[in-house]
Amino acid sequence: MIAAPQRACAALGKGGCYVLCIFRWVEKLLAIEINPLNEFVRAVERARVAADAYVNMADILMGDFTGGSWVVLKAGDGADSAGRPYDLPLSYQCKFGELEIDRYEVEGETEGHFVLPDGWDPYGESRAVRDGRLVSKRIFRRVA
Numbered sequence: 001m002i003a004a005p006q007r008a009c010a011a012l013g014k015g016g017c018y019v020l021c022i023f024r025w026v027e028k029l030l031a032i033e034i035n036p037l038n039e040f041v042r043a044v045e046r047a048r049v050a051a052d053a054y055v056n057m058a059d060i061l062m063g064d065f066t067g068g069s070w071v072v073l074k075a076g077d078g079a080d081s082a083g084r085p086y087d088l089p090l091s092y093q094c095k096f097g098e099l100e101i102d103r104y105e106v107e108g109e110t111e112g113h114f115v116l117p118d119g120w121d122p123y124g125e126s127r128a129v130r131d132g133r134l135v136s137k138r139i140f141r142r143v144a
Contacts, residue, residue, distance in 0.1 A: 002037065002038065002041050005037065007051075008037060008040060008041055008044075009037065011040075011051060011052050011053045012036065012037065012040055012053055014052075014053065015052055015053040015054065016036075016040065016053040016122070017113050017114040017115070017122045017123065017126075018053075018055045018058070018101065018114040018138075019036075019040060019043065019049050019053055019055050019061075020036055020114075020122035021101045021114045021115065021116055021120075021122060022055070022058060022061055022062060022101070023036050023039055023040075024116060024120055024122070025062070025099050025101070025116070025140070026062070026065040026066070029065075029066060029099075030065065030066070040053070043061055043064075046064070048060055048061040048064065049061065058070075058072045058138065058140070059071055059072045059140070062140055066142075068142050068143075068144055069142070069143045069144040070140050070141065070142055070143060071140075071141050071143050072138055072139065072140055072141075073087040073088055073138070073139040073141065074086045074087050074088070074136055074137070074138060074139075075087065075088035075089060075090055075092040075136060075137040075138075075139055076088075076089075076090045076135060076136035076137065077089065077090045080136065086136065087139075088137075088139060090134070090135075090136065090137065092137065092139065094139060097141075097142060098139055098140060098141050099139070099140040100116075100117050100137050100138070100139055100140075101114050101115070101116060101117075101137065101138040101140070102114065102115050102116070102117055102134055102136075102137050102138075103134070103135055103136045103137065103138070104126075104128040104129050104132040104133060104134055104135065105128060105132050105133065105135045106127065106128055106131050106132040107132070107133070109132075112128060112132075112135060112136075113126050113127075113128035113129065113132070114138075115129055
């Protein structure tokens, strides 16, 4: 059994939307079903994801599953939360082979929520998608 499974579940429930979206893309790409709790714990052990579910290495995490190398670009208007300009405009449309994860925010709130562009929401029907707006995208591009 996973050590401290309840703690891992709490972290995934509170802040795991981005990592869960990555796992969902893996399932779609590889036509497999994975256990998100087990994979989350493994990703934490490998330092791809922090214990609070903050994704440190999205590109490497994707590569762990696919065997390839990826780069993750941010699309948005203006600057990201660290004050850096986005790599691509928010209007960017994925090219063949690229994967997209969308980030929504509710006006006046600092926490966002990640979903897939096909409508898959790791929370089900999240308030951020219902009442918020698309503020940025993560574009996964295979480089090798």
